[in-house]
Amino acid sequence: MNQTMEKDKTDKKDHILDVAEKVFAELGYDGASTRLISGEAGVNMAMLNYYFGSKEGVFLAIFERRIATFQSSLLAIGNDDTANTWDKLDMYVDSYVERVVNNNCFHIMLNREISKSKKTDMTDQITTIIMKNVTVFQDIIATGIKTGEFNKDVDQQLLVATIFGTKNYLINTPHISSRVIGYDVMEQDNQEKLLKPRLKTYLKKLLKAYLQN
Amino acid sequence: MNQTMEKDKTDKKDHILDVAEKVFAELGYDGASTRLISGEAGVNMAMLNYYFGSKEGVFLAIFERRIATFQSSLLAIGNDDTANTWDKLDMYVDSYVERVVNNNCFHIMLNREISKSKKTDMTDQITTIIMKNVTVFQDIIATGIKTGEFNKDVDQQLLVATIFGTKNYLINTPHISSRVIGYDVMEQDNQEKLLKPRLKTYLKKLLKAYLQN
């Protein structure tokens, strides 16, 4: 009894966060009103404040919910010492593409807010999270260079911009990228069958071309 | 007399647009209020509507002002038939990096609005503009493949995502990219002496590694 009640409540909060995440991705944080979010979610407006305290609380709740899975999948790669660095790099690309495309609404929302050049509490928090992801990638590259597997004459830091930037371009500017690659990148079927495998293959090939001796 | 008057008026309008561009980049379109923009520009709030009709009018005016130089520099490269395709590619990278870094506030503003996944008049207009830039790059790649200068086994379309995505990452997420590359990418001195030459060199090298046979 108590269990099902708790379950229902969590489901409801999760449902609100699902909808909010989508609306934030569509209209941006400032452009999405609490009225619209609550309306789309089919709940009373006051429930947002009751559950999450404030509009920013909703935003942060979306955040915290995604972080959990985020962190664990990163650790898995970082701690795997069996693979050589090239394999590790491939694993990272696979995991990263999978994760980002699956949570594309979240990443659109994320990148929209971090692109505000004015520094705020929100941009600071987002920066911290994203940097953890970046560091794992940087460590792999640094290791490969140290072991001599990768060409030492590469720009490690701009390579970060390339890998994450390529992904951002496809996911965060769907109107543009859909025109460029010829199909709707926001449609889930296209993402699974076309975008994911293609992006994985491409990024690995690009890294190989640039990093090999 | 009339000339100086016209000049002064144009200067004032330009000044408002300069400030608005910066504020839009800092806070986003929705986050930037007309009161703040007019305050920062040191003019009465009503002047925005007097000059540009509406807040959206200010946004579009910023747009139109940048488009002119935008288009002309694109044509220059497209029409140059003397160079071989590799040289043309280098020229494009130089021109592109120069243009984007110089107008970084504009591009931050631009990409924030195009990243709204909901289709609007604004996203349509922005898409049209950006696609012109993309097409020039795509034509160069297509030519190089046709002439056999470039490897034919490349993903032309995702390469677009890489070139423009790398730039976007550096310019549009300054909090992140500044941490990654170690200095403030928004500071003009850093942009001129460090970022521009480095990015030009890097992009050419990356393209060469991926495109060569």
Next chain:
DNA sequence: TTAAATTAATCAATCGTTTGATTAATTTTG
């Protein structure tokens, strides 16, 4: 003097949030 430029004051609309009341569910008490 007349048209253009600029201002302060004001507008309706919308924003995020809070309120007090109501219902439903749970716990406590006799």
Next chain:
DNA sequence: CAAAATTAATCAAACGATTGATTAATTTAA
């Protein structure tokens, strides 16, 4: 067990603040 007390969830209504926009009055310039 059953009545009473307590808690949690939900709602419509309204809050003060801020939004973009407009007005009417005033100043400036030709």
